[in-house]
Amino acid sequence: MQRVSLKFLARELGIAEGTVSRALNDYPDISEATRLRVKEAAEHYGYKANQTARRLATGVAEAVAYLMPANTNALSEPFVSQLLEGLAQSLAKRGWDLLVVQAASIEEEAETIAKLSSSGKVSGVVISRPYKQDSRIDLLRKYKMPFIVHGRSVFHDDYAWYDVDSQSAFMDAVDHLVSLGHQKIGFVGAPTYYHFAQMRLDGYRDGLKHNGLGFNENLVEIAELSDDAGERAGGSLLRSQTPPTAIICATDTQAIGVLAAIRSQGLEPGKDVSVIGYDGLAFGKHTSPPLTTMAQPLAHSGRQIGDMLLAIIDGGNPVDYQELRSAKLVRRMSDGPVRPENKTLHEEE
């Protein structure tokens, strides 16, 4: 397959292998004349350096890995592909590769990282959705493997990360709802071993306090990151003693489920009960009603994360690469003023 090697080129040109290599890599100790000659020949024969050999010789992998979240589910995946696309683009500028690695289970994530680190396959890794304290981060640190995390764990002072300030986003969401007259605001959260879930819950609480509202345990439900789980959580919120007039959700995916729950109670989302999601996923435009959401700048985050990681691999101090973006409210149709008569399930019954 790989017919044209360095050796071949060298023989063809009648010069030494090392010379060809240096010419190709623009070493200063090669005359302009032979450099040109070599490059032309390379072009002519379609020479492409064998990456593997190159890597072994230089010791740099020229590749980074993306650790796929172990338990992904269909609806939340636009997240993954968008990130991947951006990452790939960023790396492509240098001709580096993107490895996608998937641990079979959460338990095996440690092993996966260990293997990744010592096998020399990659020179950096990016992980998503960290837990409050994430053993993956500890491991990466231990192996001195350059990395960046998409999100933050509780202690995030000494590594690189790119995150969106969802805590204040959720405060904003509460503010918005209160300005529409809502007082009983429910919350569908995510499992709080995810740090982002904790932060969003905190934001919700902060927002409540900021508006002089009390925190009511009965108004919050924790659900997995799926539409179905969101629907169940939304349903139990609506069936409670004091059903909320508005519900904020930790993710758009869950919010869509909540929308369904509201409808199945014979209520109208956006009128009888407002709901606000988080993520800003594109398909929220097409739900019924279109989902109001806190949109995070997912657009170029992949590219950004890639660039940051590259900078760290180049020797940058991870601490200098911490970036906090903010989300902003995108109003569609699922939020509205509280009903004067405060129509709720109770009146339905």
Place this chain on the structure above:
Amino acid sequence: MQRVSLKFLARELGIAEGTVSRALNDYPDISEATRLRVKEAAEHYGYKANQTARRLATGVAEAVAYLMPANTNALSEPFVSQLLEGLAQSLAKRGWDLLVVQAASIEEEAETIAKLSSSGKVSGVVISRPYKQDSRIDLLRKYKMPFIVHGRSVFHDDYAWYDVDSQSAFMDAVDHLVSLGHQKIGFVGAPTYYHFAQMRLDGYRDGLKHNGLGFNENLVEIAELSDDAGERAGGSLLRSQTPPTAIICATDTQAIGVLAAIRSQGLEPGKDVSVIGYDGLAFGKHTSPPLTTMAQPLAHSGRQIGDMLLAIIDGGNPVDYQELRSAKLVRRMSDGPVRPENKTLHEEE
């Protein structure tokens, strides 16, 4: 980083490097005793073979690449991540890697493949959404690089592919609509340089003919693979002289746009105008109304494709790895019997 090398282990055990290597790789000419001794030591020191060196020595890359479709757009991406996840799982069983490569543009895809092939980075590649005649396929063939395509080009006899019979799926969709009394059935297609687009259009025509219906050029619109494009196409269909009472779309993403177009004409999707999509994407459950669609078995296709590719790399004949699955109708709420009075835009005006 890579502290424990073969050399280190060898010295530690007082035996030759080659012996250690053979012991680790279960060569038959190593005594059970030393094999055990070596493996224990490897375990103890946490030895992980340097992949790069291994690859160089063996000549096998132990990795395959997935060529990202050049122009992906947010809504269609569950497709990509699901595939990736399955692929990664399949490869992980052997400890192989998944490379995600993204060509900067369609023009550069050829260059990307050339580089991929001769750089020895991967031992196989998978591509998606082939064009009618796809130069990527020709190139891969030329370089004798094992590959499998997700979809089919026009001439697909001599390579491996995994596809869903969307042609007959679209016939079925027409049949279904006709059985509901529809006679004027519109079609929102995709650009026909994609072979899948052509096949779906053909299926639509076949269905028409099969039901004794004539093909009317004014009833078909070609649109890009996005919701917005679908909306535009749907709108122009509805505003035509003889608006359809039902619309079939090449993809769910477009169908969602069509739903919006129908609503914006003051019509009710599923009542006034039926629409059927294709793909079976999960979020179709949450559109308004929930989207009726031809669902393809996307679930384990990634894994399946991975397994097939691996078999080919192992020396299997590509021709033996061609798999055609079928899609089936998932009725949700966007289809229904034709309105007796055949209410259309004309009456609205």
Place this chain on the structure above:
DNA sequence: CTTGATTCCGAAAGCGCTTTCGGAATAGCG
């Protein structure tokens, strides 16, 4: 012309692993 500084290239030593080859040690057989 010499001499010392430059310029440019060839030779060779790896990178960390695999794999072939041959030979020492052991086993099997008459």
Place this chain on the structure above:
DNA sequence: CGCTATTCCGAAAGCGCTTTCGGAATCAAG
């Protein structure tokens, strides 16, 4: 007990590239 067949391991040659080092050729300066 001698001889051939086995078993097991050490030594060494790569895989295709990079990079250091030294020396031949060329140059400028004395």
